[in-house]
Structures are given as structure tokens and as C-alpha cells.
Amino acid sequence: MSILDYFSAILLAGGVFFSFTGAIGLFRFPDFFTRVHAASVTDTIGVILIIAGLLLQTSFDLNIIKLLLILAILLLTSPTASHALAKSARHGGLLTLAESNRSNDR
Amino acid sequence: MTEVLIDLVLLGMLAMTALRVIFLKDLFAVVMLFSIFSFVSALIFINLDAVDVAFTEAAVGAGISTVLMLGTIALTGRTEKKNSHSSILHLVVVCVTGAALIYGTMDMPPFGNADNPIHQHVAPRYIEDSPKEVGLPNIVTSVLASYRGFDTLGETVVVFAAMIGVLSLLGTARPTNKRATPESGLAKHRVLHVVAKIIIPFIILFALYVQFHGDYGPGGGFQAGVIAAAALILYALVFGASFAHRIVSPRQLEVFAPLGVLLYASVGLVGMIKGANFLDYNVLASTAAAGQHYGIIIIELGVGLTVFAAMLGLFYAFSNQVERSNVQ
Amino acid sequence: MSVIVDYYNYWIVVFLMMAGFYVVISANNLVKKVVGLNIFQTSVFMLYISMGKVSGGTAPIIIEGVTQYSNPLPHVLILTAIVVGVATTAVGLSLVIRIKHAYGTVEENEFQNEDDAI
Numbered sequence: 001m002s003i004l005d006y007f008s009a010i011l012l013a014g015g016v017f018f019s020f021t022g023a024i025g026l027f028r029f030p031d032f033f034t035r036v037h038a039a040s041v042t043d044t045i046g047v048i049l050i051i052a053g054l055l056l057q058t059s060f061d062l063n064i065i066k067l068l069l070i071l072a073i074l075l076l077t078s079p080t081a082s083h084a085l086a087k088s089a090r091h092g093g094l095l096t097l098a099e100s101n102r103s104n105d106r
Numbered sequence: 107m108t109e110v111l112i113d114l115v116l117l118g119m120l121a122m123t124a125l126r127v128i129f130l131k132d133l134f135a136v137v138m139l140f141s142i143f144s145f146v147s148a149l150i151f152i153n154l155d156a157v158d159v160a161f162t163e164a165a166v167g168a169g170i171s172t173v174l175m176l177g178t179i180a181l182t183g184r185t186e187k188k189n190s191h192s193s194i195l196h197l198v199v200v201c202v203t204g205a206a207l208i209y210g211t212m213d214m215p216p217f218g219n220a221d222n223p224i225h226q227h228v229a230p231r232y233i234e235d236s237p238k239e240v241g242l243p244n245i246v247t248s249v250l251a252s253y254r255g256f257d258t259l260g261e262t263v264v265v266f267a268a269m270i271g272v273l274s275l276l277g278t279a280r281p282t283n284k285r286a287t288p289e290s291g292l293a294k295h296r297v298l299h300v301v302a303k304i305i306i307p308f309i310i311l312f313a314l315y316v317q318f319h320g321d322y323g324p325g326g327g328f329q330a331g332v333i334a335a336a337a338l339i340l341y342a343l344v345f346g347a348s349f350a351h352r353i354v355s356p357r358q359l360e361v362f363a364p365l366g367v368l369l370y371a372s373v374g375l376v377g378m379i380k381g382a383n384f385l386d387y388n389v390l391a392s393t394a395a396a397g398q399h400y401g402i403i404i405i406e407l408g409v410g411l412t413v414f415a416a417m418l419g420l421f422y423a424f425s426n427q428v429e430r431s432n433v434q
Numbered sequence: 435m436s437v438i439v440d441y442y443n444y445w446i447v448v449f450l451m452m453a454g455f456y457v458v459i460s461a462n463n464l465v466k467k468v469v470g471l472n473i474f475q476t477s478v479f480m481l482y483i484s485m486g487k488v489s490g491g492t493a494p495i496i497i498e499g500v501t502q503y504s505n506p507l508p509h510v511l512i513l514t515a516i517v518v519g520v521a522t523t524a525v526g527l528s529l530v531i532r533i534k535h536a537y538g539t540v541e542e543n544e545f546q547n548e549d550d551a552i
Contacts, residue, residue, distance in 0.1 A: 073305070080301040087295060109489075110439075117446040124453035124473055133465055140469045147476050155493045155504035156483045162516045167476060171520050178465055178527045182540045186463040196460040204452040208445055216440035218489035220502070225488060229505040237496050245494040245506040246513065254510060261514040268521030275528040323495065328517045413517060420524045427531055 008056035015049030022046060031097040036086050043078030047071065109153060116150045131186045137175045144168035157324040158246045161316075165332040170417055173339060177424035181431055241395040242321045242402070250326065251402040255385040258405070259370055262412050266367050269416040276423040278356055295344070302344040309337035317410050318403070327406040331413025339421050347425045356422050359415040366412030370405045377401075443484045450477035464530045464540045468523060475519050482508040 018041055025038025051071045058064055095103070123143045130136050144167030151160035215222040232249055240248040250258055313334035320326035342350035374385040381389065387401025388394040454477060457470025486508035494506035530540055537545040 073308075076301060076305060080297060084295055084298050087297075091294065113443065117443070120450055121446060121453070124450050127466075127469060127473065128453060128457055128460075133463065136466055136469050140472060143473060144476065147480060150480060151483055154483045154487045155491060156486070156509045156512070157493045157495070159479070159483060159509050159512050159516065162513050163476070163479070166516050166520045167472070171472065171523055174520075174524050174527055175465065175469065178468075178530055181531055182465060182534045186461065186466055187541050187544075193460050196456060199459065200452050200456045203455065204448055207448045207451070211441055211444040211448065214441070214444060214485075217443045217484060218487050219440075220488045220490070222485075224485055224508075225505050229507055232506055233494065233503050243496040245496065245503070246509050249506055249510045250513065258514060261518055264518045265521045268518075268525050271525045272528045275525070275532055324493075326513075328513060332517070416521060420521070423528070424524075424531075 004056050008053045011049050011053035011056065015046050015053060018042065018049065019046035031100075032089055032094055033086060033096050036082055036089075040079060040082040043082065044075065047074050047078070113150065113153055116146055116153065119146050120150070131188075132184065133179045133186060134176075134184055137172060137179060140175070141168045141172040144171070158244075158326070158329075161324050161329050162332070165329055165336065169336050170332060170339075170421070173343075174420060174424055177421075177428055180428050239394075240398045240402070242398075244321055244323065246324075247321050247326050247402065247406075251405055252387060252398060255374075255387075255401075255405065258409065259367075259374070259385070262367055262370055262409050265416045266363050266412055269363055269419050272420050272423050273360075276427055278360070278423070298344050302340055306337050306341055309340070310334060313337065317406065320406060321399075321402060327409030327411075328413055330406075331410040331415075332417055334410070334414045335417035335421070338418055342421070342425060347422070347429060351422075354418060356419065359419045359422070362415035363412050363419065366408040366410070366415065369408035369411065373401055373404050373408070444481065447477050447481045447484060450480070462541050462543060464533065464542065465527070467542075468526050468530065471526070472519070472523060479512045479515065482512050 022038050022040075022042030025041070026035050029035045029038055048071065051067050055064060055067055058067070120143060123139050123146065127136050127139050127143075130139070144163055148160040148164040148168065151157075151163055215224075232245055232253065236245050236248040236253070237243070240252050242248045313330045316325035316333060317327060317330035320330070338350055338354060341353070373387070373390075377386045377389055378384055385401075385405075387398045390397035390400045451474055454470045454472075454474030458467050458474065461467050461470060486505035488502060488504050491502040491504040492500055494503045494509065496503075533545065534540050537548055539545055539548075
């Protein structure tokens with residue numbers, strides 16, 4: 001294994017770690033907004049690390065450009081989707097955990 | 107070994123998704139689970155080397171089907187009512203059928219074996235001779251457009267017929283009287299507007315790439331038509347249907363859909379006029395290889411046009427129903 | 435053991451088919467029935483594609499130096515079937531919308547009761 005392979009392995013492992021924590025957060029977090037937050041960790045840092053790891057695995061050819069395009073599209077669309085989801089929930093009248101606790105205390 | 111492991115994990119995810127669909131009463135969640143089911147099955151298709159199929163499943167099953175189903179539950183209500191009749195009989199029927207099918211698989215040749223009968227007869231000829239006879243690297247496109255061109259013509263006609271069926275059931279989307287206003291669509295979502303405006307040109311560019319690069323990589327008219335329709339569906343969802351009608355009106359779609367089928371069939375007729383069989387492309391140009399190339403590009407264009415018009419027409423018909431029920 | 439390795443793919447696909455089939459016959463709501471039908475349909479696609487797989491083969495796009503390809507014929511059949519499938523699904527869903535207009539409900543037992551009352 002060359003030095004690039006080690007770097008690639010570290011980056012891929014990091015990507016897997018963040019995707020995995022995102023998935024756990026999706027199940028374990030208490031309310032909608034924290035869950036969206038956990039899911040969007042998978043979309044952003046997980047994807048960046050995995051694609052960076054894959055970039056180190058390819059030889060210098062067209063695949064690099066394809067991977068970078070995939071990264072650009074994902075970084076543009078995934079946060080937008082999370083934003084639209086959270087905003088629609090807010091628009092529909094869903095309160096965060098802190099807010100609903102406060103209204104319960106009163 | 108890795109392939110088997112990936113396959114097993116994905117199939118397990120599919121099984122869990124399917125089981126969840128059975129027990130959920132919230133139809134919105136059911137439709138979303140179906141979308142996930144489609145995406146995961148697209149991954150399985152990639153693992154089984156069917157890249158063209160995976161492409162189509164991801165665009166059609168997960169994209170268009172989900173949008174149409176969501177449109178339907180917007181009209182029919184979101185929850186399934188409690189089921190009154192007993193499900194024991196259903197379970198028995200399903201178990202007996204499943205047991206019979208599994209008994210049937212025992213006589214099938216083992217999975218993935220290169221000596222299976224299916225790989226012995228037609229496929230070797232396609233794999234060995236199609237690069238010489240048709241001259242395209244993508245065997246799936248060669249078979250789809252050239253060897254089985256008549257079959258594909260039939261499929262295109264079925265898509266066209268389904269569009270006619272839906273339009274006659276739901277009525278054509280008439281151009282709305284009210285002017286297109288920014289209030290329609292998701293007016294409050296400024297971020298969505300900006301991002302949609304950035305990525306829609308790229309989606310259309312990608313559709314054109316898939317359409318004309320389908321001879322060399324995965325893709326072709328079916329996928330390209332669906333992707334182009336998805337770009338306009340995104341526009342209609344974010345900005346409102348009346349804006350999308352100004353770009354491609356329902357009336358234009360009613361012209362595009364038959365035009366694609368006619369384009370496809372007329373390639374076959376030109377071959378007949380030149381003295382060959384229906385859909386024989388060899389005579390279209392001076393050499394057989396060039397003729398095949400022209401024929402495939404033109405019929406893929408016809409397929410793309412019909413599929414684009416049909417998918418967008420279906421969406422317009424459904425969204426028109428939803429808007430009408432919102433007005434009432 | 436070899437039986438499991440040889441057939442596990444077909445068995446899981448049969449299980450998915452039966453899950454879709456169960457939804458079709460047991461669900462009361464027509465939209466859910468359509469979803470079940472689609473699950474059944476996708477599982478059938480998977481059965482066909484599984485049959486075309488050759489272990490050690492690659493996707494059927496000619497590359498220099500590769501001799502073992504998966505069978506392209508099931509891919510062609512299923513590719514067109516997927517697009518036709520969504521078109522027919524759309525026809526089914528528009529029939530559901532028509533039923534909703536005519537009866538005011540899409541629950542199977544409710545509109546059957548209305549039919550019986552006539």
C-alpha cells in the first residue's frame with residue numbers, strides 16, 4: 001500500500017464514521033429538528049470525506065472530474081433539501097423541543 | 107465475496123422496507139418507503155451489472171412514480187382506514203404462493219453461473235457480434251434500438267397510449283386563466299428558488315448528455331426523456347404549474363408525444379422504401395455501420411421525445427387535478 | 435450450504451414479491467394497493483436481472499480486454515418494462531382519482547357497500 005492508500009483509507013473511515021453517527025442520530029435524537037440536523041451531517045461531511053477518499057483512489061483521468069461534479073451537485077442539493085424540510089416543518093407549526101417544553105411549563 | 111455481502115445487505119434493507127409498507131397506515135410514509143425501495147433496488151441493479159436498468163429505476167421508480175403517488179394522496183386523503191376483514195386468509199394465500207414459487211426456484215440453474223442456459227443462446231451472439239454489426243460499445247443500446255427495435259417501438263406506443271388513457275380519465279390540463287404570479291408554488295422558499303434556478307439548466311444538459319451519449323455509456327432515450335421531464339417537474343413544483351406551462355404548454359406535449367412515435371415508425375418506413383425490412387437500418391446510409399448509427403440516433407430521439415412528453419403530460423394532468431381541488 | 439449460496443437471491447426476491455402481493459390483497463386503500471403492485475413489479479424486475487448476472491462479469495458495455503459480460507437481454511427487457519410500468523401506474527392512479535370523485539372514498543369496502551346499496 002502506498003501513502004495515498006493510507007490517506008484514502010483514513011478519509012473513507014472518517015466518512016463512514018460520520019454517516020454512521022448521522023444514522024444513529026436519526027434514530028436516537030428526541031425531536032424533528034435535531035433529527036434533520038443529524039441526517040444533514042451524513043449529507044455534507046460524510047459525503048465530502050468519502051468522495052475525497054475515492055479521489056485519492058483514482059488515477060488522473062475523467063473520473064476525477066466526474067467525482068468532483070457529483071460532490072458539487074450533492075453539496076448544492078442536500079443542504080437545500082434539509083433546509084426545505086426544516087422550513088416546511090416550521091411553517092407547518094412544529095416547535096423545537098426547547099420551545100415545546102417552555103410552553104408546557106407555563 | 108464482497109459482491110455477495112453488498113447484495114445481502116441491500117436485499118435485507120429491501121425486505122425491511124417492504125415489511126414496513128405492510129403495517130403502516132400513513133400513506134405519505136408508505137409512498138416515501140416505496141421511493142426508498144426503488145432507490146435501494148437501483149443499487150442492487152448496479153451490483154448485478156445492470157447499469158442502464160439502475161439508471162432508469164432511479165429516475166422513473168423513485169422520481170416520477172413518487173411524484174404521481176404524492177399527487178394522488180393529496181386528492182384522496184393521507185391515512186388508510188382500519189381494516190375490518192380478517193387477514194388470516196390473505197396470509198395463507200400469500201404463504202402458499204410463496205412456498206410454490208420457492209419450490210419452483212429449486213429447479214432453476216444456480217445464481218450467477220456462466221453455464222446457465224440463459225447465457226448460451228442469444229446473448230453470446232449479441233456480445234460477440236454487436237460491436238461488428240452495429241458498432242456501438244453499449245450492447246444494451248444495440249439490442250434495444252437495433253436487434254429488438256420492433257419491440258421498443260411497441261413499448262413507446264404503450265407509453266403514448268398510457269398518456270392518452272390518463273388524459274382521457276383526468277382531462278387535459280387547460281391553461282389557467284389567472285396570470286402566472288410568484289405567489290404560486292413554494293413562494294416562501296427563497297433558497298429553493300435560487301438553488302432550483304441554478305441546477306435546472308444542468309439537469310437539462312445532463313438529459314441531453316444521456317440522450318446522445320447512450321450509445322457509449324449507460325443511458326438512452328428512455329432515461330433522457332424522464333430526466334428532462336424531471337427538470338420541468340422540479341420547475342413546476344418550485345415555481346408553480348402556470349410558470350411551467352409557459353415553457354412547455356400541455357398543448358405542445360400533445361404534439362410531441364405522437365411526434366416521437368411517428369419519428370420512430372418513419373425510420374422503419376424509410377428502410378422499407380429503400381428495399382429492406384421494417385426498421386432495418388443498414389440501408390439508411392452508404393455503409394451498414396453508418397446506417398445503424400443514423401437509425402439508432404433518430405429512433406432514440408423519437409423515444410426520448412415521447413417519454414418526455416408522456417411523463418410531463420402525466421404530471422400536468424395530476425397537478426391540474428390537485429390545483430382544481432384546492433380551488434374548490 | 436451450496437444450495438443457500440446458489441439460490442439466496444431468488445428466495446429473497448420471492449419474499450419481496452410476496453410482501454407486495456400481500457399488500458395488494460390485504461390493503462383496503464386503493465393507493466396502498468397500487469404501491470403494493472409496484473413493489474411486486476420491482477421484485478419481478480429484480481428476478482429477471484438476477485438471472486442475467488454472470489459472476490465475475492461486468493456491465494455489458496464493451497471495454498478492451500474484457501471478455502466476460504453479464505447477459506444484456508434481460509436488461510433490455512426490464513429497462514423498457516420500467517418505463518411502461520410507470521405509465522400503467524399512472525393510469526391506475528388516475529382511475530383511483532376518478533373513483534374518489536365518483537364515490538367520495540378510496541377504501542375498497544366502503545365503495546363496495548355503496549355499490550350494494552344501489
